[in-house]
Amino acid sequence: MCNTKSSFLISATINDVLIGYILGEYINLDKLNSDKRHTDGRYVCYITYIHVVDDYRNIGVASNMIKFLIKLQKQNIDGIMLTCDTSNNRLVRFYKKLGFMEDIMFRTYSRFETYYKYL
Numbered sequence: 001m002c003n004t005k006s007s008f009l010i011s012a013t014i015n016d017v018l019i020g021y022i023l024g025e026y027i028n029l030d031k032l033n034s035d036k037r038h039t040d041g042r043y044v045c046y047i048t049y050i051h052v053v054d055d056y057r058n059i060g061v062a063s064n065m066i067k068f069l070i071k072l073q074k075q076n077i078d079g080i081m082l083t084c085d086t087s088n089n090r091l092v093r094f095y096k097k098l099g100f101m102e103d104i105m106f107r108t109y110s111r112f113e114t115y116y117k118y119l
């Protein structure tokens with residue numbers, strides 16, 4: 001894991017070859033909206049992108065990277081957040097299996113929904 005004050009990168013490798021990654025940032029939700037619509041003060045890891053190369057999918061690489069992130073940051077953050085295309089049923093199922101749920105504070109009622117997992 002590569003970790004800075006505002007962002008992180010988790011990589012999964014086999015024999016030094018990159019097979020997957022999670023890119024994300026640390027966000028204080030208080031500072032997200034100037035209109036004060038979302039001011040619950042959660043400090044979260046926001047997953048910007050997650051990717052696993054085709055040949056290594058469906059063997060738990062992405063799940064393990066998320067579990068690794070949780071284990072590492074459990075003491076430091078309130079939860080993990082991401083936005084996902086709700087028309088991608090497999091992806092939604094993937095996140096729900098890992099304990100994510102729709103975030104009512106950020107409900108968009110559009111094709112893209114915000115999902116959250118409390119830690």
Ligand SMILES: CC(C)(COP(=O)(O)OP(=O)(O)OC[C@H]1O[C@@H](n2cnc3c(N)ncnc32)[C@H](O)[C@@H]1OP(=O)(O)O)[C@@H](O)C(=O)NCCC(=O)NCCS
Binds near residue numbers: 048051052058059
């Ligand atoms: C989504 C993704 C990261 C999952 O990685 P993975 O290592 O295969 O995931 P795991 O093996 O830990 O878990 C398997 C679950 O991932 C999901 N999944 C697998 N391939 C998927 C795909 N092509 N699209 C969406 N979800 C997929 C499914 O829910 C699957 O569970 P299922 O077998 O019950 O359907 C991977 O498919 C990927 O890189 N997709 C392309 C990029 C992408 O869509 N990223 C998310 C948007 S940021």
